[in-house]
Every structure is written in C-alpha cells, then in structure tokens.
Amino acid sequence: MYQNLLVGFFIFYLGSFSCHVLSKTDSQDASALNVMYTSLHSPSQLSNWKAGGGDPCGEHWKGITCSGSSVTEIKLSGLGLNGQLGYQLTNLKSVSYLDVSNNNLKDSIPYQLPPNLKHLDLSENQFSGTVPYSISQMSELKYLNLGSNQLNGQLSDMFQKNEKLETLDLSKNQLTGELPRSFASLSSLKKLYLQNNQFTGSINVLGKLPLDELNVENNKFSGWVPEELKDIAKTGGNSWSSSPAPPPPPGTKPVTKRKASPFREGDESSSSKIWQWVIIAIAVLLALAIIAIVIALFSRRRSSPSSHFLDEERASQRRAFTPLASQELTNDMAPESIKPFKGIDDYKGGQDYMGFHDYKSNQDHYKGNLFVFWHLLEVNQFNNVKSTNAQAAPFSMADLLTATANFATGRLLGEGTIGRVYRAKYPDGKVLAVKKIDSSHFQRANSESFSEIVQNISRIRHTNIAELVGFCSEQGHNILIYDYYRNGSLHEFLH
Incomplete structure (x- = not known):
C-alpha cells in the first residue's frame, strides 16, 4: 500500500515538474495576456495568442518580447484591434514598454496598468474618460502619449512622482480645466503637447520646466506667455492678454530664454x-x-600627345613670334628679279644686296636669296650683317613632331611668306621656334642643296635676326629651327 502511495506521489511530482519545465512564461504574465486577448475579441491578427493557457514566450506570441520567463514588451501598434485591454495588466510587473497605438480601442483606459512602465503609448484610439490615476505611480515613466483620443474632464494633480518623464502628449482630446500644479514637478520634461483641447487658465506653471518643445495651440488659455517660453512655444488659438505682462516679483532672477529646437515633433x-x-x-x-x-x-x-607640353602662354593675347607683315615675297616672284652675287664670304656690311655663289640655275639663286631676304625683310634692315663659321645642327623629324605636338594648331605662332612658325618645347624645358617651309619653294631641290643653303644662312649674324640653330630635311619637309623669343612690352621684360 505504501508502495502504491509512493509511486503515485512520484508520478504527480514528475507531472508538475514537467509542466514547469515546458512552460517558459510566468503564469501571471500568461494569465494577464489571456484576459487581454479575450477583451480584444480574440483577433486573428494576434497570431499564436490563446484565450487560456499557452506560453507567450515559448510560442512567440505576436508583439510579445520576453526576458527569461517574464514578458517585458508589448507592441501591438496599427493592427486594427477592437475592444478593451482587460483588467489584469497590473500583473505584468516586468513590462516596461506598452504600445497599442493606432487601433480602435474604446471605453476607458484601464485603471490597472503595468506599474513599471517606461514607455506607454495609447494614442490614436477611441479611449474616453479621464487619465487614470495609476499613471501617477509610474516613477520610471519617461514617455507618455495619450494623444488623439476622446479623453475628457480635468487632469488630476497627480504628477509629483513622474520626475523622469521626458515626453508628455495629451493633444487632440477634450480635456478641460487648468493645468495641475504638479506639472512643476516634471523636472525632466523636454516635450509637452497640449494642443487642441479645452484647457483654461495660465501656463505659468510651465515656465520653469526644461522644455525644448511646447505646443498649447487651440485651447482657452489666458494671461501671458512666460518669457522663458516665448521662443519655443506654439501659442496660437488662445485668449492671451494684449496688455503688458506684470513685472516679476522682487528678487526674481533674470529670465533666460530657450532657443527653439530645429526639429519638433508635430x-x-x-x-x-x-x-x-x-x-x-x-x-x-x-x-x-x-x-x-x-x-x-x-x-x-x-591635350597634346606629350605630357611635357603645357601652353602657359595665352596664344590669343600674346603672339610668341611676330608673323611677317610683308607680302612682297610670293610664289609668283620671278627668279630673274633676284640678283645673283658672288658669295657670302665676299659680303661686306652696308651693301644693299645679298646672294649665294656657285648655284647651277636661276631657280637656285632664287631659293638661296629667298631665305636671306626672309630674315632681313622681317626686320627691314640689311646692315650690320656678319659672317661666322657657325654650323646649324640637324634635328630629326620625330623629335620635331613630338616637340610641336605634330605641328598642332595650338602651337602655331605665326605665318610668313614661305611657311609657318611653330613653338616647340622639349622635355628639358628648352623652347625653340620651328619654321616649316612651304614645300612649293623646293619642289625640285634635294636635301643636299637645302642643307647647303642652311649652312650658308647659319653663318649670318645680325643683331636683329634670330639665330638659326638647326634644320631638318626629312620625309619631304624642309624646316628651320631658331632660338625662341617671346613678344611682349618693355615693362613686361623689365618686371
């Protein structure tokens, strides 16, 4: 007999232990949520919820957050819920966050709310009646939003213990009467929304609060707006006094106005x-x-193919090489009009003609004289010419193409009667003037005759003639290379 009793007791104990192990949620929390579910008319939106029993934490009821076996958060905003919240919410002692905003909940706000709430949002429903007194006992409450409901009556003087409250929204209700004196105890309040009610009296009780945002529009307030609040308050739609505000009592500290927050809720x-x-x-x-x-x-x-090309001069404003003004030398010049002469070695300064000797034809005389005339006609001087033994250096076409960016238009300095002048810049910074001779002047001449002409010209020295430093006769091109002289005013050269 004793054996049977012992076995029965053991089975009962195991059953109780199994139920305790399998259920993760505190029984009081589960019971309170069962009542809430029934009061909300058992909506299908609340998945996994049950009217009796169940395990909110273990079965992941919609909107429920747990810590261990305790329910800590209830978030059921915007689910289209109807009905009421039930009468056992006070048993949810671990719940710190309750949000059932934007639903269709009716009747009065339950008197018994979770006692340890930090965040309570019942806004945008159809709650009526007064603000429940149980809120006055929530010493940890930081956020309270009862806006956009149908609450009425006067506010009880019940906010002495809500010292941690930072945001209070009672807007868009039908609340009446004066503001309770206990508002002065809300020492942490930053945001207060009282608009669209029927409050009366003054708002002086709010003057010392550390508010950043205040909206009291569309009420029946009277008196004066405290100086401390004038820069942050929205005050339209009231019956403020138009007369000057009375002076503060003797010994009152100067008022420090607060600046409006750049972003306001509402x-x-x-x-x-x-x-x-x-x-x-x-x-x-x-x-x-x-x-x-x-x-x-x-x-x-x-830009040019070579990276070392930089056009630091403004070609459109400052010509680097003066183009020939004279058009007297043209392709139509008759070779017979140029006098042959014996040679550059026999030339003496001050004579009025110049030529080269030992040319085989008048065409050769024309070509030789043409280069010299090009020098002298540009400066309109024929005297002070000297002969030297200097030799012009040969330049390769490849180097000239690189230095002039393939004779680009942007490198063009000027144009004379026998060709165009281009600016050439080398990687070492050296700048030269390159005269590309029109090929029509040497249709039948070979590179040897051009080189001979160049060597004769390179021996000429004159103060007003740029020195010929090199030449190129490749690929059917005949080119003269000179030192580069930039044009400019005397002031620019001196300074």
Whole structure:
C-alpha cells in the first residue's frame, strides 16, 4: 500500500515538474495576456495568442518580447484591434514598454496598468474618460502619449512622482480645466503637447520646466506667455492678454530664454522641408563634381600627345613670334628679279644686296636669296650683317613632331611668306621656334642643296635676326629651327 502511495506521489511530482519545465512564461504574465486577448475579441491578427493557457514566450506570441520567463514588451501598434485591454495588466510587473497605438480601442483606459512602465503609448484610439490615476505611480515613466483620443474632464494633480518623464502628449482630446500644479514637478520634461483641447487658465506653471518643445495651440488659455517660453512655444488659438505682462516679483532672477529646437515633433512639414533642401544641395554638389570630372577627362584627351607640353602662354593675347607683315615675297616672284652675287664670304656690311655663289640655275639663286631676304625683310634692315663659321645642327623629324605636338594648331605662332612658325618645347624645358617651309619653294631641290643653303644662312649674324640653330630635311619637309623669343612690352621684360 505504501508502495502504491509512493509511486503515485512520484508520478504527480514528475507531472508538475514537467509542466514547469515546458512552460517558459510566468503564469501571471500568461494569465494577464489571456484576459487581454479575450477583451480584444480574440483577433486573428494576434497570431499564436490563446484565450487560456499557452506560453507567450515559448510560442512567440505576436508583439510579445520576453526576458527569461517574464514578458517585458508589448507592441501591438496599427493592427486594427477592437475592444478593451482587460483588467489584469497590473500583473505584468516586468513590462516596461506598452504600445497599442493606432487601433480602435474604446471605453476607458484601464485603471490597472503595468506599474513599471517606461514607455506607454495609447494614442490614436477611441479611449474616453479621464487619465487614470495609476499613471501617477509610474516613477520610471519617461514617455507618455495619450494623444488623439476622446479623453475628457480635468487632469488630476497627480504628477509629483513622474520626475523622469521626458515626453508628455495629451493633444487632440477634450480635456478641460487648468493645468495641475504638479506639472512643476516634471523636472525632466523636454516635450509637452497640449494642443487642441479645452484647457483654461495660465501656463505659468510651465515656465520653469526644461522644455525644448511646447505646443498649447487651440485651447482657452489666458494671461501671458512666460518669457522663458516665448521662443519655443506654439501659442496660437488662445485668449492671451494684449496688455503688458506684470513685472516679476522682487528678487526674481533674470529670465533666460530657450532657443527653439530645429526639429519638433508635430512639425513634420518644417523638418521635411529642411531635409529636402539638404538633399537638393547634395545633388547639386554631386552634379558639379561629375561635370568637373568630365571636363578634366575631356581636357586631358584634348591635350597634346606629350605630357611635357603645357601652353602657359595665352596664344590669343600674346603672339610668341611676330608673323611677317610683308607680302612682297610670293610664289609668283620671278627668279630673274633676284640678283645673283658672288658669295657670302665676299659680303661686306652696308651693301644693299645679298646672294649665294656657285648655284647651277636661276631657280637656285632664287631659293638661296629667298631665305636671306626672309630674315632681313622681317626686320627691314640689311646692315650690320656678319659672317661666322657657325654650323646649324640637324634635328630629326620625330623629335620635331613630338616637340610641336605634330605641328598642332595650338602651337602655331605665326605665318610668313614661305611657311609657318611653330613653338616647340622639349622635355628639358628648352623652347625653340620651328619654321616649316612651304614645300612649293623646293619642289625640285634635294636635301643636299637645302642643307647647303642652311649652312650658308647659319653663318649670318645680325643683331636683329634670330639665330638659326638647326634644320631638318626629312620625309619631304624642309624646316628651320631658331632660338625662341617671346613678344611682349618693355615693362613686361623689365618686371
């Protein structure tokens, strides 16, 4: 008999232990949620919820957050719920966050709410009646939103213990009477929204609060707005006094006005406009950056093949080489009009003609004299010419093409009667003037005759004639290379 009793007791103990192990949620929490589910008419939106029993934490009831076996958060906002919240919420002692906003909940707010709430949001429902006194016992409460309901009556003087409250929203209700004196105890309050009610009296009780945002629009307030609040308060739609405010009592400290917060809850249009301007500014900056990059890439593509080419002079404003003004020498000049002469070695300064000797034809005389005339006609002087034994150096066509960027238009300095002059810059920084002779002047001449002509010209020295330093006769081109002299005013050269 004793054996049977012992076995029965053991089986009962195991059953109780199994139920305790399998259930993760505190029984009081589960029971309170069972009652809430029934009071909400057992909505299908609340998945996994049950009217009796169940395990909210273990079965992951919708909107329920747990810590261990205790329910800590209830978030059921915007689910279209109807009915009431039930009468056992006070048993949810570990719940710190309760949000059932934006539903269709009716009747009075339950008197018995979770006692240790830090965040309570019952806004945008159809609650009626007064603000429950149980809120006065929530010493940890930081956020309270009862806005957009149908609450009525006067506020009880019950806020002495809500010293940690930072945000209080009672807007868009039907609350009446004066503000309770216990509002002065809300020493942490930053945001207060009382608009669209029927409050009366003054708002002086709010003057010492550390508010950043205050909205008391569309009430029946009277008196004066405290100086401390004038810069942050929205006060339209009231019956403020138009007469000057009475002076403060003797010994009152000077008033320190608070600046309005740039973003206010309830002023979404203002903040959204600011964000719109920020986005526009960012878009403009990005567009400018893209344009700058495109211009830089395009400019690089348009630049010369050689990286050492930089046009530091403004070709359009300052010509680096003076083009020939005289058009007296043309391709139609008859060779017979140029006098032959014996040779440059026999030339003496001051004579009025010059030529080369030992040419085989008048055409050769024409070519030789033409180069010398080109020198002298540009400066309109024939005297003070001397003969030396200097020799012009040969330049390769490849180097000249590189130095002049393939005789680019941007390197063009001027154009004379027998060819064009280009600016050539070498990697070592040396700059030369390159005269590319029109091929029509040497249609039948070979490179040897051109070289002979060049060597004769290179022996000429004159103070007003640029020195010939080199030549090139390759690929059917005849080119003269001179020292480069930049044009400019006397002031520019001196300074």
